[in-house]
Amino acid sequence: MKRLTLTTLLVLAVFSVFSQIIEPIKWTFDSRQDGRDVELIFEAAIEENWHLYDTYLPEGGPIATQLVFEDSTLFDFAGDLTKNPQPVEKFDNTFQMNLRFFSNEATLTQKIRLKSDEPVEISGYVLFMGCDDEMCLPPNEAEFSFKFNGSAPAKQDAPAVSESSPSGITSGSSSGQTLWLFILISALAGFAAILTPCVFPMIPMTVSFFMRGSENRGRAVRTGLFFGVSIVLIFSLLGALFTFGLFGPNVGNILSTHWIPNLIFFLLFLVFAVSFFGAFEIVLPSSLVNKTDSKAEKGGMIGAFFMALTTVIVSFSCTGPFIGALIIEAVQDGGMRPLIGMFFFGLAFAAPFTLLAIFPSALNKLPKSGGWLNSIKVVFAFVLLAFGLKFLSNIDQVYGLNFISREIYLAIWIVLFFLLGMYFLGKIKFSHDSDVPFIGTGRLFLSVATFTFVIYLFTGLFGAPLTSISALLPPPSQVHSFVGGGQSAVQNTQNELCGPAKYADKLHLPHGLNGYFDYEQGMACAEEQNKPVFLVFKGHACANCKKMENGVWADSRALKLLSEKYVIVALYTDDRTTLSEDEWITSKVDGKVKKTMGKKNLDFQIEKYETNSIPFHVVIEPDGTERKLGVTFDADEFVDFLEKRL
Template sequence: MKKITLLLLVLLISTITVRGQIFNPIKWTTKVEKISDSKYKLITEATIKENWSLYSQEVPKGGPIPTTFTYDDNGGSLKLVGNTKEPKGKVKFTKLFNEEGMNIKSFAYKAVFEQEIELVDLKVKEVIAFVEFIACTDEKCLPPKEIDLVFDLTKSVSKSNAIANKAKSDNDSEESKKGLLSIFFIAFLSGFAALLTPCVFPMIPMTVSFFTKQSKSKAKGIKNAIIYGVSIIAIYVLLGTVVTGVFGADALNALSTNVWFNISFFLILVIFAVSFLGAFEITLPSSWATKVDSQADRGGLIGIFFMALALAIVSFSCTGPIVGTLLVEAASKGGLAPIIGMLGFSLAIALPFALFAAFPGWLNSLPKSGGWLNTVKVVLGFLELALAFKFLSNADLVMQLHLLEREVFIAIWIAIFGALTLYLLGKIQLPHDSPQKHISVGRLSLGLVVGAFTIYMLPGLWGAPLNLISAFPPPQHYSESPYGVGYTKQNSITVSSSKTDTHSNLPEGAHLMPPHDIVSFHDYDKGLAYAKKIGKPVMIDFTGHACVNCRKMEQNVWVKPKVLDVLKNKVVLISLYVDDKRALNKDEVVDSKLNPGKKLKYIGQKWSELQTLKYKANSQPFYVLMAHDETNLIDPVSYTPNADEYYNWLEKGIGNFKK
């Protein structure tokens, strides 16, 4: 009966497959590693869906068909060196193939197989093979299947490059960790800032007093306070988890260059800022606080948790704008950033409650509540207002509307921080400020620092680079006067005759990047054609109008004399903007290879797909040094803030071009 049932199951699966509803739990990909001019390693990778298994090349008698690789020797043009190597795998007991059962080696999630070959004929460019296999779960198997494999020897990677690629992958992972660490640190500081607002700070002595008085012993009070702190952390981390879950880890990162995303968060941050400045308060419905507060009286762990939730709701008018800003910034990073951000924020909020409960005597050292708490709130409001214009600038850059150019952005920041300076010096009063006859030394000091920063930004209106804030304003070429106010391209020509010779007649499709006159193409084909014409290697710069690290590279690394010399004289630069929302010409609109059924309608989509398909990367900046046959001269690099390291990469790639 079991055999009949299994046969019917196989027939049913076969019928479904014939009707076109094909289910493939195992995907196969190939790549080639070059060992020497005549020896190669053929690498086959199987990606296996969850709950499915792929069996070994050696299985017990009476078991499933083994995974078998067959390679075409191309009429004797190549020979196999040894057998196909397989990963370690795991031996599992199964009764799928007989009633007694047997131990079979299988692979889950991923399996990599390697076969060395030696070419008899060095002209061989491609190796054809096929793999026969069966895919099973613990309860069923699909019919045996054969998949054709193609190994392109012309796209092989040398062993040293393979190691370098792994190192690059490890570096990218390290950069990702650093990014999350910076999010955590900023969120932690933001949590302390929220702690010093009028809605939260007065709650510290009240809450600690409650725990110490209601607890039968000091140890019990400390325990309850710790649970209270952990509950606060859990509530905010849950919020970050929900944001990540709703939008998706990858989708959040993709949104960072979306026009409507940036405009929406500009408006949200302006509302938050105006609220902090005292125009109105953002509060959650009072009924929420009432219901949660009633649950807090239940006592025990549940009661403590609802006390923490009540704190989050009651203090929302102060913490909400900070939390919202953090989530917006974390959303632009993508991945786990919202969760890590909320962990850092909530940890800073929760720590004081636990520490003061453990050491109640410390409460005497706390400053008394007063007008200084509102000052903290107002300062945060000004900072949020300044940050809001970064999102509006992103939208303007992506659309290339030139409404918020560099000079306008800097002027707005000068106005915001100038007003903050006057506020800190007591020259401006806002609705919730208390009357005061003098200002504190701390407030005066902060006012002087903000005032100095405001003065520092003034030369930016006349073309100064402003390296301290290079990540925030639009790039220097996106301005009314790219060469500075009163300093035009004509001026630069009269100063340097060599510049006139180099740039007076730009090639078709080329642009000048002010203020250093780097010649850059924005079209791949035109840039490559020009490189072939003048005999120089190509540097592809995958960049973005809203890419912060791209601006840092251009304004902090590219301007170094030795790097600038390379970019101006030794390579042909092709800058491809992956977030360019301008429409492609009708004859350039093609089907997407990454998303079948969709069209590539915008310039940025075209370059983004090129980067993903050709270089298996989708982050910016991303730099490629390329020969005229479009092969890499050296492994591509991403954000490299060390100018010496970047210069060495350029020189090594150019050296390979000359060989």
């Protein structure tokens, strides 16, 4: 059999230029109370090489640290703000002036006197900005709240609000639901990886390793548990590398928008799929496997750890696609998801090994290795081809190439899943497949489910919204309208515009809505019509954007409000359209010239709203009042957001 050697360094190199938003400054809050006299304490923990600017700075420099109270009429200030330690003053290369700042840590203390003995809540936020020797982050806010009721207040620990979840965004319950769904997917991926030909046969080999010395039951249990914990730690370490931004700061959106990483991901999925079909075998260098395997022979806790490491390394040729897809999705969403995802993947992956290591007699009840494992591998190959197409679609949408329309995308999926259904029926056979003398009940049900999915995909060619998988598909073309599934919202609803919209030749809104793709043009029309503005920051390659548009936007109530009550302004933060020179801007955030539509819109979003997460929605009333909403898949919450104050 042909073999293709890949090292883990290759995988790391693919991801080495990507990360999510970093948070080098984190805040905690405390207070001390003596009757009406109160000390409010604001403590900042500052990562190495970063610094927090002082509360007073010269004009023309960065934003000074400020304490902003929502209602300062509840108390009187009882002295000046004190600082510990005192800030140092140095020449700042970024701003070319002498500036005062804190390093490592800072404690700000403000004494106040309450005006009443009644229970009171004092809330607000710390406005701050952090820089290192090479870059500065956008201004950020950390919210605080102190409650006083005549006794000592409860301490509040509040980390600095990240740019992916800024102060003022209505998050709703959907964020938690989405995180739990991500955890479930991570765990299912870990279980699925076990049922691959390079992992499942390792179970009896692993169990036989732990059966040595099984006469000491307590020791065997401890060793087996340590083996499982080691697997989880190894996978979690990979997730931690991406979670804590060790691969470059503040360039996470490159992962989903730039053509180079998307092309690399497509090719990786393609290579793994072809390998799973049996064309060649992907293996790691034998020297690496032999070294870890030899150390595993030492026994004890050290042996258990190296046995775990050997298991992870040897299984890489089958777990690679699961890990890659999981990390790609996690890094795009940012936050702690890479670490969380890899932790639950490792937990699910390690569970069967660990349980069988502790209870080796259960090994006799497992099915024997055989042709069914190769069948699972072939199924994964079809799925990898289908999901790999998404990365080519990202390139197509972001760069406006228009070579993979929704119809072509669906046609490819229909063919792939039709072939998968035929494979379940035994009509297609690969070189390493066992003979299928008859169709079992399991294969029959799987083929029925697959062909049902093919019919579901087929309806999309005639304009069906395919809401359940909309996040994976290109947006619908403008020639289709479809009413079905109880969503009468998907129809031809035309907003009245003040004039032709810029970029409307290449950019479109879903569901027949009309709007603008330039902020100034949209705001001018809203002023002319005396309407509020529905401003949305979105992206061509943003899965949650598509999911919201095909879900909550398509609700009949939401669509009626959007089409009748608002001027819609959609700003793409990943579009690569080069602007004319008179439209270029010099960023106030990083000082760089922004020459493309996406970079200009993203810079505007960060500067004005201190976030770069998408989708991000803002309603701007005619009087200038704003309210904000992050991602939500709850139609009632979205409609309530649109109806408020109308």
